[in-house]
Amino acid sequence: MDNLIVQALNKTKMGILIVDRQLKIIVWNGWLERFTGLASEDVLGKNLLEICPRFKIKMYMDILQNALYHGQSRFCSSALHKTFFLPKDAGEETLYRQNLHVEPLYDNDHSYAMLQVSDTTNTSTRVYKLKNLIKELESEYTEIKKAEKISKHLSLHDSLTDLPNRLAFKDRLAWSVSNALRNESRFALMFVDTDGFKKVNDTYGHEVGDLVLQEVAERLKGRIRSTDSVARLGGDEFCIILNHLKQDEDASTVAANLLNAFDLPFHVNSIEINLSVSIGISLFPLHAQDPSELLKFADMAMYRIKKNGKRGFSFYDPEMEQLW
Numbered sequence: 088m089d090n091l092i093v094q095a096l097n098k099t100k101m102g103i104l105i106v107d108r109q110l111k112i113i114v115w116n117g118w119l120e121r122f123t124g125l126a127s128e129d130v131l132g133k134n135l136l137e138i139c140p141r142f143k144i145k146m147y148m149d150i151l152q153n154a155l156y157h158g159q160s161r162f163c164s165s166a167l168h169k170t171f172f173l174p175k176d177a178g179e180e181t182l183y184r185q186n187l188h189v190e191p192l193y194d195n196d197h198s199y200a201m202l203q204v205s206d207t208t209n210t211s212t213r214v215y216k217l218k219n220l221i222k223e224l225e226s227e228y229t230e231i232k233k234a235e236k237i238s239k240h241l242s243l244h245d246s247l248t249d250l251p252n253r254l255a256f257k258d259r260l261a262w263s264v265s266n267a268l269r270n271e272s273r274f275a276l277m278f279v280d281t282d283g284f285k286k287v288n289d290t291y292g293h294e295v296g297d298l299v300l301q302e303v304a305e306r307l308k309g310r311i312r313s314t315d316s317v318a319r320l321g322g323d324e325f326c327i328i329l330n331h332l333k334q335d336e337d338a339s340t341v342a343a344n345l346l347n348a349f350d351l352p353f354h355v356n357s358i359e360i361n362l363s364v365s366i367g368i369s370l371f372p373l374h375a376q377d378p379s380e381l382l383k384f385a386d387m388a389m390y391r392i393k394k395n396g397k398r399g400f401s402f403y404d405p406e407m408e409q410l411w
Contacts, residue, residue, distance in 0.1 A: 097116050102203070104135075111135075112131055113199070158242075160188070161230065171185050171202075183206070186204070189201070189202055248300060250319045253320050256316075261378055264377075267330075275368055275369070278369075280325075281365075282397040299355055300319075316328045327345075338368050342368060368401065389401070
């Protein structure tokens with residue numbers, strides 16, 4: 088199969104190269120060898136900027152970095168960007184036109200950028216070129232807007248549960264603090280940790296564990312209001328912000344509802360799994376007005392429940408500082 092893939096890459100009618108986060112070239116296909124005159128053995132392992140200095144320009148460095156670090160695709164039309172790779176024995180650079188597609192790739196925990204180069208130099212007739220120019224400009228604009236929207240969502244959401252991630256949660260918590268200060272209102276922060284999830288992973292594997300986490304996220308979302316927010320911090324840790332509480336005690340009602348949401352077992356791949364949750368609660372402004380302290384205090388309250396037998400909720404108490 089690997090041999091077939093190599094043959095396909097070398098026979099495709101466009102240039103394909105792949106770089107890692109250090110911009111080291113790890114794939115350089117046959118089209119690029121024939122077009123540039125540079126053999127793969129002379130290119131592989133070298134830095135892209137050494138082989139193609141054009142990518143040193145900030146615009147193209149940004150495109151590569153966005154693909155490698157933010158999962159953002161990009162299309163660059165020959166109408167705007169002219170050419171990226173010159174042929175062997177090239178004459179005037181202005182005589183050549185190339186489209187460039189940059190796509191993110193992933194392998195295990197590593198990210199890469201794939202550059203696809205198509206030669207449009209021999210496009211016929213000025214009328215066709217003009218129509219093609221308009222289409223390419225529209226396509227590039229559409230792709231940019233689409234990529235920006237997707238990239239923003241991915242950067243702020245957990246890929247497994249599609250809940251807001253830690254970065255988005257910090258923003259939302261900071262907003263809740265600012266809003267509560269401005270309106271002299273109150274809110275609660277809940278730190279939620281599942282009980283026994285490690286055993287699920289150890290017994291049934293990570294695939295089942297991931298499906299359980301997705302269902303955990305759905306159950307948490309189903310027990311809060313649209314004005315509240317739930318986020319996954321990582322692993323089996325979640326946080327919930329209960330905005331605009333009339334009374335601090337209202338957080339107890341929500342916490343009890345969340346506990347009840349886990350009374351029914353999970354059914355995943357014909358496996359019945361029982362899980363409960365431990366919940367720690369900190370209150371604004373009663374316990375703290377700083378976001379990091381609110382999170383710390385909710386975490387401390389959650390660990391009190393863990394130590395006392397799990398499945399329950401607890402409000403932060405300053406006495407916990409002595410036991411922490």
